[in-house]
């Protein structure tokens with residue numbers, strides 16, 4: 132038996148891995164905002180899409196300078212991830228407010244967050260207005276990980292690495308490190 136879900140439909144698509152989008156802004160500052168509405172789109176070219184609210188300063192920053200770092204932090208940094216989404220770079224210099232240590236990017240101008248366990252560098256190749264957001268399509272120009280956190284199939288969750296999955300509001304989950312290894316499919 133099914134019943135109508137009375138919450139917001141997208142909660143059924145959460146929890147979601149959250150990236151922190153690093154941009155260069157019209158106020159000449161670097162800015163960082165968490166975004167959980169992100170997804171890979173294609174392998175060739177390597178692209179991701181992120182839905183950014185029209186009112187977010189990050190939207191203006193992406194239009195001002197069309198490059199961004201996508202920073203993946205550890206689960207232990209979930210409070211910082213949340214806090215970065217609680218104020219706007221329009222009013223607050225988040226780098227000094229949150230004492231963010233920055234790291235130079237290798238292919239783009241915006242810096243990354245030094246405490247990240249992985250950083251994708253990207254540049255905007257498309258922008259689509261949808262409802263209250265703009266869907267930005269970003270081509271990935273570099274993908275780097277902190278030594279020891281990943282093998283070529285991704286993060287080593289079974290070895291204690293974990294990332295914040297945004298549930299709703301102030302609620303986050305971590306990844307369940309149990310790994311299901313399935314039988315081969317019928318081919």
Ligand SMILES: Cc1cc2nc3c(=O)[nH]c(=O)nc-3n(C[C@H](O)[C@H](O)[C@H](O)COP(=O)(O)O)c2cc1C
Pocket residue numbers: 149162163164165166167168169182183184185186187188189190212213214215216217218219220221264297
């Ligand atoms: C965990 C988390 C995930 C979020 N995901 C998104 C998102 O995917 N898209 C979006 O537009 N805003 C998202 N937000 C809200 C923005 O991060 C928030 O509005 C932020 O203050 C915008 O910062 P800015 O004005 O400096 O760009 C999220 C907030 C949190 C805490």
